[in-house]
């Protein structure tokens with residue numbers, strides 16, 4: 001890395017300068033230039049130091065020696081070199097670069113010096129090509145061939161930036177070049193302005209391409225190719241000062257604009273690498289051509305010229321600031337060696353030799369052979385051109401096929417996306433459906449949306465009934481809600497769809513998936529077909545899953561319907577069983593009544609009884625005890641039933657006990673009949689007995705009623721149990737359905753993620769395609785430039801042949 005070498009040169013005051021404007025306020029001390037006030041006090045802010053500062057008395061020889069010589073010598077050794085003059089109009093740029101008869105400028109001195117240097121290098125042979133161009137009103141013109149106007153800049157992988165169609169003369173000595181320069185100067189645009197009678201209206205670039213190789217003729221020996229640019233810029237100008245109008249004004253605008261862009265490039269380059277963003281080389285032809293010289297592979301020096309007059313003080317300050325910024329630019333120059341194509345130099349050298357020989361002692365036969373040889377060569381080049389054309393066509397065709405393939409894939413993916421979106425819609429429907437069911441109020445919203453799926457309605461079921469069945473809580477009715485919510489996550493789907501459709505490049509790629517780079521198109525197409533097949537498989541899987549999910553959903557809805565019906569039935573049954581719940585209470589009351597009546601009867605009978613130890617009394621007391629205990633048992637049983645502690649076989653026990661009691665009572669009644677028959681009782685006793693009989697028959701009737709009611713209760717209980725079992729079965733079925741649905745949801749989710757991966761792969765594929773397309777473009781570009789160079793070579797050979805033919809009329 002080395003800094004650009006920057007020097008400042010102060011022109012002597014012109015004879016036209018008025019005494020007040022003519023006195024120089026610039027003082028040069030060594031490599032420093034400062035602006036002084038009239039009383040010899042330097043203005044602190046206007047003092048600048050550079051690599052070299054040349055005062056008014058300096059000569060071009062000095063400038064060349066100190067500033068340019070090293071760069072010229074380095075160019076001979078294989079380094080790119082650039083020297084250019086910058087400054088306001090009439091500040092002495094052309095004087096410095098071109099010079100005068102008595103004091104030649106940098107260009108002439110460089111040309112001579114190059115050949116002197118070459119003479120000193122005995123172990124290498126050199127080939128020098130020169131070109132001379134100008135940039136006039138932002139158009140490139142060839143100064144060595146006036147017909148070459150408005151040339152275009154191109155970029156080549158090997159050649160870098162170059163001007164297509166620019167004439168390059170192979171030269172063998174300095175004088176030949178100087179003659180070419182003189183003829184080029186004649187084609188250059190000059191014009192008269194108020195500031196300069198001979199003002200350069202264009203930027204000129206004199207270019208020498210120096211190729212060299214060792215004389216050992218070793219084909220592996222590297223060829224060194226360096227480019228030396230000697231640039232005379234047009235000067236910046238203030239229209240007010242130059243008084244330019246019309247053509248001059250237009251020229252002035254172009255000049256100022258391109259110099260401003262050069263200033264921008266210098267500004268950017270002078271910033272630290274961190275601050276540097278984009279360097280606007282492409283904004284002007286000048287900066288584009290000088291790109292390698294500015295921050296690239298070249299040794300560069302800039303000579304900034306200033307006019308000493310006070311009248312030009314502001315412009316001079318501007319030039320010095322430009323120079324200060326340029327001083328900060330670093331370049332990285334290196335010897336340009338070409339290890340391949342070693343024959344080029346030799347071939348051209350031989351060609352020159354052969355042509356020279358033919359010129360010296362030419363005869364028709366030799367020329368004919370030469371023409372034949374050149375024709376063969378032309379044919380060869382034409383064939384090469386054809387081959388390249390076909391290759392290019394092939395590449396284009398392949399590219400088209402790939403584009404078609406990508407389009408088809410894109411279409412398939414769009415379809416797939418639609419499919420997934422539909423599936424998503426269905427799932428959202430299910431989600432809505434489930435969220436409705438999850439509503440803690442148990443409200444039925446079926447009427448809110450006409451196209452909503454059938455909603456299970458629990459409104460009809462009694463609240464108490466639902467509460468009592470704790471294992472039938474609505475919240476755990478279906479596990480589908482949460483899991484389905486994950487799958488239908490809107491972001492995921494939006495990303496998935498948008499990511500693919502909207503912008504392929506913004507997608508992130510699956511890091512786990514790595515693919516080998518396939519340089520040719522065919523494997524890529526195979527890969528695409530595989531991806532396509534994969535996508536098709538996935539599509540059919542998704543379809544299957546969607547169908548499966550739909551059928552499960554239908555089943556589920558059916559189950560929900562059945563559930564609802566059962567719930568309704570159960571609710572009805574519950575209503576029906578409500579009066580049955582009253583039975584134990586009524587029975588209990590009846591038993592209590594019976595007990596009271598029985599006690600009254602016993603008390604009455606006791607009072608009527610003559611002897612307490614008589615068999616009748618003993619029987620009566622025994623029966624009384626049995627009946628009391630039976631009635632107490634009945635009371636206990638009924639109160640247990642009322643407290644909800646009944647057991648499945650208690651009804652049966654109760655029924656048997658009642659039956660036994662009734663039998664016992666009946667047998668008591670028979671015994672009393674016998675007693676009545678055997679003992680002639682009194683009238684009062686008979687009345688009492690009648691009363692007792694009627695009481696007993698009432699009890700018997702009551703018992704029969706109770707027995708019937710008990711049977712009914714048992715039957716309804718059985719039906720209730722059966723219904724409960726059915727409900728249990730339904731619940732189990734529903735659970736298995738739920739499990740299946742969640743399984744299907746998981747599978748759907750897995751498929752979706754697989755699809756996402758496939759999409760990512762496809763995007764990687766598309767990106768690779770893009771890169772390949774880019775490569776193909778570059779190849780096309782390379783082919784095109786190769787074709788052009790072949791054409792220019794062809795033209796060159798043709799012109800040589802024409803030259804030969806004209807110089808040797810004998811051959812015609």
Ligand SMILES: Nc1ncnc2c1ncn2[C@@H]1O[C@H](COP(=O)(O)OP(=O)(O)OP(=O)(O)O)[C@@H](O)[C@H]1O
Pocket residue numbers: 010011012056058087088089090091092093094095096196198199200201233234235236305
């Ligand atoms: N160092 C110098 N010694 C003697 N004369 C000079 C010197 N520098 C410039 N001049 C003279 O000053 C005049 C203007 O110089 P020149 O044409 O080189 O300026 P310029 O910067 O190239 O202007 P423009 O940008 O308009 O082409 C010319 O007559 C030239 O001979």
